[in-house]
Amino acid sequence: MIQTASIEKTACYHCGDDCLTPAYYVEEKQFCCLGCKSVFEVLSENKLCNYYSYNDHPGVNRAHIDKRFNYLNEPDIVNELIDYKDDNITIITFYIPQIHCSSCLWLLEQLHKMNPAIHYGRVDFLKKQLIIRYNHHQLNLQQLVELLYNIGYEPVISLQDIIKKQNSPAKDNLVQKIAVAGFCFGNVMLLSFPEYFGISVYEQTFKHFFGWINILFALPVVFYSGRSYFISAWQNLRIKVLNIDFPLALGIGVLFIRSIVDVAINNDPGFTDTLCGLVFFLLIGKYVQKKTYYHISFERDYRSFFPVAVNVITDDVEMPVPLSQLQTSQRIIIRHNEIIPADAILLKGRALVDFSFVTGESIPVSKTLGEIIYAGGRQTGEAIELEVVKSVSQSYLTQLWNNEAFTRQKDNNAQTFSEKISKYFTIVLLAIAFGALLFWLPFNASKGLAAFTAVLIVACPCALALSTPFTMAAALSIFDKNLFYLKSTRVVEQMAGIDTIVMDKTGTITNGDLNGVELNGELTTLEKLLIYSVCINSIHPLSRMICEHLGKTGRLPVSKYNEFAGKGIVATISGHHLKIGSGDLIFGYFKETPGITAIHILIDGHYLGYFSIKHNYRDGMDQIARLNSSYDLLLLSGDQDHERNDLLRFFKHSDNLHFNQSPQGKLDVIRSIQDKEHKVMMIGDGLNDSGALKQSDLGIAITDNVNNFSPGSDAIMDGRSFKKLPLFLRFSKDAVNIIHVSFIISLIYNLIGLSYAVTGRLSPLIAAVLMPLSTVTIISFTTLATHFAAKKRNLL
Amino acid sequence: MSIIYFLIGCSVLLALVFLGAFFWAQKSGQNDDLYTPSMRILLDDDDNIPTDIISDRITKQEEKSD
Numbered sequence: 001m002i003q004t005a006s007i008e009k010t011a012c013y014h015c016g017d018d019c020l021t022p023a024y025y026v027e028e029k030q031f032c033c034l035g036c037k038s039v040f041e042v043l044s045e046n047k048l049c050n051y052y053s054y055n056d057h058p059g060v061n062r063a064h065i066d067k068r069f070n071y072l073n074e075p076d077i078v079n080e081l082i083d084y085k086d087d088n089i090t091i092i093t094f095y096i097p098q099i100h101c102s103s104c105l106w107l108l109e110q111l112h113k114m115n116p117a118i119h120y121g122r123v124d125f126l127k128k129q130l131i132i133r134y135n136h137h138q139l140n141l142q143q144l145v146e147l148l149y150n151i152g153y154e155p156v157i158s159l160q161d162i163i164k165k166q167n168s169p170a171k172d173n174l175v176q177k178i179a180v181a182g183f184c185f186g187n188v189m190l191l192s193f194p195e196y197f198g199i200s201v202y203e204q205t206f207k208h209f210f211g212w213i214n215i216l217f218a219l220p221v222v223f224y225s226g227r228s229y230f231i232s233a234w235q236n237l238r239i240k241v242l243n244i245d246f247p248l249a250l251g252i253g254v255l256f257i258r259s260i261v262d263v264a265i266n267n268d269p270g271f272t273d274t275l276c277g278l279v280f281f282l283l284i285g286k287y288v289q290k291k292t293y294y295h296i297s298f299e300r301d302y303r304s305f306f307p308v309a310v311n312v313i314t315d316d317v318e319m320p321v322p323l324s325q326l327q328t329s330q331r332i333i334i335r336h337n338e339i340i341p342a343d344a345i346l347l348k349g350r351a352l353v354d355f356s357f358v359t360g361e362s363i364p365v366s367k368t369l370g371e372i373i374y375a376g377g378r379q380t381g382e383a384i385e386l387e388v389v390k391s392v393s394q395s396y397l398t399q400l401w402n403n404e405a406f407t408r409q410k411d412n413n414a415q416t417f418s419e420k421i422s423k424y425f426t427i428v429l430l431a432i433a434f435g436a437l438l439f440w441l442p443f444n445a446s447k448g449l450a451a452f453t454a455v456l457i458v459a460c461p462c463a464l465a466l467s468t469p470f471t472m473a474a475a476l477s478i479f480d481k482n483l484f485y486l487k488s489t490r491v492v493e494q495m496a497g498i499d500t501i502v503m504d505k506t507g508t509i510t511n512g513d514l515n516g517v518e519l520n521g522e523l524t525t526l527e528k529l530l531i532y533s534v535c536i537n538s539i540h541p542l543s544r545m546i547c548e549h550l551g552k553t554g555r556l557p558v559s560k561y562n563e564f565a566g567k568g569i570v571a572t573i574s575g576h577h578l579k580i581g582s583g584d585l586i587f588g589y590f591k592e593t594p595g596i597t598a599i600h601i602l603i604d605g606h607y608l609g610y611f612s613i614k615h616n617y618r619d620g621m622d623q624i625a626r627l628n629s630s631y632d633l634l635l636l637s638g639d640q641d642h643e644r645n646d647l648l649r650f651f652k653h654s655d656n657l658h659f660n661q662s663p664q665g666k667l668d669v670i671r672s673i674q675d676k677e678h679k680v681m682m683i684g685d686g687l688n689d690s691g692a693l694k695q696s697d698l699g700i701a702i703t704d705n706v707n708n709f710s711p712g713s714d715a716i717m718d719g720r721s722f723k724k725l726p727l728f729l730r731f732s733k734d735a736v737n738i739i740h741v742s743f744i745i746s747l748i749y750n751l752i753g754l755s756y757a758v759t760g761r762l763s764p765l766i767a768a769v770l771m772p773l774s775t776v777t778i779i780s781f782t783t784l785a786t787h788f789a790a791k792k793r794n795l796l
Numbered sequence: 797m798s799i800i801y802f803l804i805g806c807s808v809l810l811a812l813v814f815l816g817a818f819f820w821a822q823k824s825g826q827n828d829d830l831y832t833p834s835m836r837i838l839l840d841d842d843d844n845i846p847t848d849i850i851s852d853r854i855t856k857q858e859e860k861s862d
Contacts, residue, residue, distance in 0.1 A: 050840070109836070125835060126829070175822060175827075176819060179822075183811060187808065
């Protein structure tokens with residue numbers, strides 16, 4: 001016990017972070033911050049300290065303590081959030097990203113012990129959701145959320161309710177369809193065995209019985225499980241598209257009719273086992289193609305980032321107002337850590353706005369009274385008052401969503417391999433089928449019909465339809481293991497077709513962390529004071545970094561000040577003449593060392609050294625730069641071009657670097673590249689990239705925490721995997737090659753079957769063996785080949 | 797050998813019961829969350845789980861399908 005106590009002295013008992021101060025100390029337990037300590041106190045008061053016995057340090061750090069949930073008293077907002085309500089009880093589902101261990105699960109399901117008004121809490125661990133049923137007479141929503149907040153599990157409440165979308169049941173009932181198809185397939189197989197082993201002459205009545213009972217089993221398979229193929233084929237025919245569902249529907253239909261005819265007229269066993277197996281395997285293929293990530297949403301837009309309500313001041317009274325009802329000329333109050341939801345003019349207070357979500361720039365920007373602050377910034381420091389000048393949907397950032405790129409369905413423009421091939425496949429298939437019919441018709445009409453139907457049965461592209469889903473599902477799970485999450489299997493094929501890669505700068509190729517500033521040279525206190533006094537006047541990010549590096553030293557009045565864009569500052573302070581900036585400014589001409597940005601200092605004609613700023617580019621930026629032999633690499637940044645020289649080593653030409661791009665400008669650049677018939681991949685991270693992400697053929701949002709906000713995109717990449725991007729690109733090409741090979745394999749099976757079919761000699765047994773055999777070959781080939789390719793690329 | 801008619805009838809009926817049971821389980825949301833119960837079983841629980849959980853789930857499902 002003594003040993004563990006001494007270890008726990010440094011780590012916070014609640015969250016496990018290092019305790020920097022011994023100030024938070026209760027019951028011989030050390031905490032890192034007031035937030036963690038208060039959670040412990042709430043739990044110990046309610047005798048729920050078992051929470052700490054299941055896991056060490058189960059909590060999540062709670063350094064931020066600001067709770068403002070009074071908007072949850074507005075009936076309009078409450079009704080939007082709850083799932084169900086009657087006279088006494090309310091049921092609500094919360095999304096709580098902090099859920100991560102069994103202690104979380106245990107505690108959240110013990111809520112009824114803390115407040116008797118709560119009937120129960122139920123956790124869905126993978127979705128990170130909590131369903132709560134409570135009595136709304138004894139406890140209102142605000143109190144409930146505050147209770148969750150007090151125990152360290154603040155739910156994410158946003159306008160765009162991701163939870164409800166995720167919980168809505170799948171419309172297509174795929175699992176039920178598979179169950180029915182599998183059930184019928186199994187029974188039909190069993191009942192077909194007697195026929196294959198031979199039924200003796202005096203048992204011929206059984207033959208009839210088995211045939212009809214098989215037809216009976218085929219009914220739900222065709223009309224329930226297989227219905228979607230007929231619907232899809234018909235819908236596509238009407239818009240004059242021959243997709244893969246057409247030959248499939250044709251195959252299913254022909255199998256069914258031929259089986260009925262065989263059983264009723266010819267007293268043959270029919271093809272019902274092939275039919276049921278076909279539908280069953282096809283549906284399995286559909287199922288594996290659907291991959292759901294419970295904790296990730298690809299559909300986020302500004303609404304999931306903005307708060308639900310904002311405090312509006314009318315006649316000196318503060319009232320929470322839902323964001324949708326916010327109007328221009330209203331006065332709003334924004335406190336520390338709150339987000340400014342609409343473009344507004346600063347009226348009161350000292351604004352220091354962090355635009356990192358919007359631009360990726362991590363240094364807060366200070367704003368003066370009367371200045372317009374664009375929506376999306378997060379206020380840090382004291383409370384400010386603003387007057388709204390544009391409604392939420394018309395604000396500078398959010399109006400991007402009115403662009404046509406956001407309304408058009410983009411999945412339609414990129415055809416997948418199977419879509420391209422199935423058109424020709426169908427035409428050839430029909431040609432062979434009619435050829436066989438016409439060949440036999442003059443001699444033997446019944447044989448001609450038999451050959452015609454047999455061709456359609458045996459060439460039914462089951463293996464073709466399965467090769468894409470199984471390859472892509474395997475590829476998706478390999479990407480998943482490498483912290484790269486794709487929205488759908490389609491994205492893999494889109495990735496293989498990319499020829500241009502466009503990247504955002506801040507937050508995408510650079511880390512979110514502050515860049516490292518280092519002083520090369522010796523400075524006296526006075527000199528430091530002088531430099532600080534000059535740099536504090538500049539809003540240039542480099543000046544800000546220097547100020548941050550020097551720390552607060554005090555400030556001298558500046559008598560003369562001149563800032564040259566992209567070069568530096570020349571200033572005079574209390575008789576001293578200062579030049580701070582690039583080598584060009586100070587020496588006239590200077591060859592900078594590549595890889596670092598140097599800011600040289602010249603005071604009264606003496607060169608005192610320089611500040612070097614190392615850019616924290618993400619790991620693997622060098623490997624990505626090497627992609628430029630096969631891809632066009634471009635940079636699209638919202639920042640000033642002060643890093644242009646550094647970035648030139650990654651991007652071939654200066655023309656490939658675009659700076660000072662507005663969100664709309666980024667979208668337009670992508671579109672102009674696409675107009676030159678290029679396939680563009682965009683990698684970005686902030687809300688300002690969302691237009692470009694949407695417009696591009698493949699938008700990848702990069703984030704350091706997948707539970708955090710990331711703009712809507714086709715794929716989400718964890719920042720740690722950024723260096724693997726070249727491997728991902730190569731692997732996606734491998735996956736497409738595997739699909740091509742498996743297509744050839746399935747063609748070979750089709751040719752074997754066709755050789756039987758055109759002569760009209762296709763027996764049900766051959767069909768029943770050939771179909772599952774080809775399916776199993778394709779499934780095992782695609783799965784094994786994908787894993788092998790992943791091993792080769794070091795992704796496993 | 798006529799007994800075969802009866803036997804096949806029985807076996808199909810039995811299989812249909814299982815299919816029906818699966819449909820019921822699917823509809824009542826028993827397969828919605830396949831992960832959390834595996835963790836929940838490891839936690840000590842000194843009191844009973846509230847009984848209205850399943851019934852709520854069913855009413856919610858019905859509302860959604862409406």
